[in-house]
Amino acid sequence: MAETTSINPQNGFCPQTRTYHSLRPAVPLPPPSQPLSIFQYALSLLHSSSSALSTTPFLIEAATARHLTYSAFLRHVSSLSASLKPLLSQNDVAFILSPPSLHIPVLYFSLLSLGAVVSPSSPLSSPSDLSHQISLSRPAIIFATADSTNKLPQIDVPIIILDSPLFLSMLQCESASHSSLVAAAVVDQSAAAAILYSSGTTGRVKGVVLTHRNLIALVAGMYHNKLGEDEVESAPHPVSILTVPLFHVFGFFMLIRAAALGESVVLMERFDFVKMLEAVERYKVTYMPVTPPLVVAMAKSDLVDGFDVSSLQALGCGGAPLGKEVSERFRQKFPHVEILQGYGLTESTGGATRTMGPDEAKRHGSAGRLSENMEAKIVDPETGEALAPTQRGELWLRGPSIMKGYAGDDAATAAALDSQGWLRTGDLCYFDQDGFLFIVDRLKELIKYKAYQVPPAELEHLLQSIPEIADAAVVPYPDEEAGEIPMAYVVRKAGSNVSAAEIMDYIGKQVAPYKKIRRLAFIDSIPKSPAGKILRRDLQRHALSKL
Structure with missing residues (x-):
């Protein structure tokens, strides 16, 4: 007889398969064989959810109040697509290096409509x-x-300058018409x-390949759950401000989500706390x-007390766990604002779990329940056994x-994805009896500085390249503002008197600002296992004992 399976309706756990299922x-989703780009899918949702495309602002520049209505945005996308089509083939990769501006979403959507691959990088990246x-x-x-x-390597690839007259002329291409939007590329x-x-566990940055299907699945879940939240006709028009960068998976999918749902998005070229508060007040x-x-x-x-932030209804918090004390302090100050926490990775298109509604938001410390159409396992790292709740x-x-894989790195893809499509996250977690996920620690040795991933191995390699340093290790050090900061333990070579300030200054010039070493201690030797692996936990305990 075939084994019957039963899913616990309280937590989604199936004891036969040892798998957790979404309770949402x-x-x-559209059939996988149907040709459909995320551009076409988002456009179909937009047309069904918003009729006032000519008057509804999609993009608003916080500093200048310049804006693009949905109609103007789509005209720019159509024009740019007509200009770029002779320069690009389907599946060509477009590398993008720019701070946020009204042009970037136009560029993203134009490339997606052509079947090209969008690959944005942080403007703070080092050469x-x-x-x-x-x-x-x-x-x-x-x-x-x-x-x-000037930071780009010398390669034989055409470069288009985004703040040049040439690019601006591409946005006003006379040969483009609105009808060309319908004739977007046929994309699998x-x-x-x-x-x-x-960043991966090896300390080298990886290129996560996300498909149109990945993005469609994520946006579909948010769209269908949003329908139930919009029953109150008097609710104000949704306006979000992107405090997270557009090159980051969080900002990337929030931009596409907003477009699909017909919402307005306020963009800031550079994050500034006071300017953010001004924008919340000004644009409601x-x-x-x-x-x-x-x-x-x-x-x-x-500073918050000097601004009217009464329009705020919710914060979507991700990138790192949020402490209970901070949550409670925030709720005391802003009782009308919900904090909706979530968990995801670039490798899961930024989504995996999230809280929904005020009751789930009260689960302090939890990253929420499994998102729609998502499955999970909790696997013992030593035995490979799939584990039950708690x-x-x-x-x-x-x-x-879940991603397609890592660009140009088959070995890393094989290490992250198994033959059945399971993504190993590297995070130590558990589900409680009600199906809420709790992040305990990271098996990966990444430091989360303000939601940026900082690989210790990369900093250790740089430290060890300094002649006066015999050995070094980097560990996370708790910081209330940043979450974690990189802390270095350094063994000086005999006779060297190099200072902590000199070392931190040297490293600071080699890396992006978020990767800087912000605390340093000298030590006689780095504790290691018999196999030579750095015993980071020992160093973290040492650091905490001095806290």
Whole structure:
């Protein structure tokens, strides 16, 4: 007889398969064989959810109040697509290096409509970071601002300057018509839509390949769950402000989500706390995707009291766990604002679990329940056994938003994805009896600085290249504002008197600002296992004992 399976309706756990299932209603997705780009899918949802495209602002520049209505945005996309079509073939990668502006969403959507692959990088990336990313993604074209081109490696690829008259003319192409939007490229859902950069356990940045299907699955879940929340006709028009960068998976999918739902998005070229508060007041922002340090700042800063932030209804908090004390302090100050926490990785298109509604938001410390169409396992890292609720192990995820793989790195792809489609997250977690996920620790040795991933191995390699240093290790050190900061333990060579300030200054010039070493201690020797692996836990305990 075939074994029957039963899923616990309280937590989604199936004891026969040892798999957790989403408790959310399943969301219908288009058949995988149907050609459909995320651009076409988002456009179909937009037309069904918003009739006032000519008057509804989609993009608003916080500093200048310049804006694009949905109609103007789509005209720009159509025009740019007509201009770029002769320069690009389907599946060509477009590398993008720019701070946020009204042009970037137009560029993203134009490239997606053509079936090209969007690959944005942080403007703060160092030249060596950019060289590595470009070697992974192998772009056919590069878009950059005039002041960032000097960081790019010398390669034989056309570069279009985003703040040049040429690019501005591409947005006003006379040969483009609105009808060309309908004739967007025929794109397989399994085709790559984006390559976003994320650090792995090896300390080298990886290019995460996300497909159109990945993005469709994520947006579909948010769209269908949003329908139930919009029953109150008097609710204000949703306005979000993107405090997270557009090159980061969080900002990337929040932008696409907003477009699909017909919402307005306020963009800031550079994050500034006071300017953010001004924008919330000025544009009546209702929703902000944030990282925990921003929640801390809002809960603690007296500056907030000088602004009218009464329009805020919810914060979507991700990137790192949010502490119970911070949550409670925030709720005391802003009782009308919900904090909705979530968990995801670049490798899961930014989504995996989230809280929904006020009752789930009260689960302090939890990253929420499994998202729609998502499955999970908690696997013992030593035995490989799949574990039941309340037991701790590595979180594995499977679902339609899980990445295709890593660009140009088959070995890393094989290490992260098994033959059945399970993604090993490297995070130590457990589900409670009600199906809420709790992140305990990271099996990966990454430091989360303000939601940026900082690989210790990369910093250790740089430290060990300094002649006066005999050995070094880097560990996370708790910090209320940043979550964690990189702390270095350094063994000086005999006779050397190099100072902590000199070392930190040297490293600071080699890396992006978020990777800087912000604390350093000298030590006689780095504790290691018999196999030579750094015993980071010992160093972390040492650091905490001095706290």
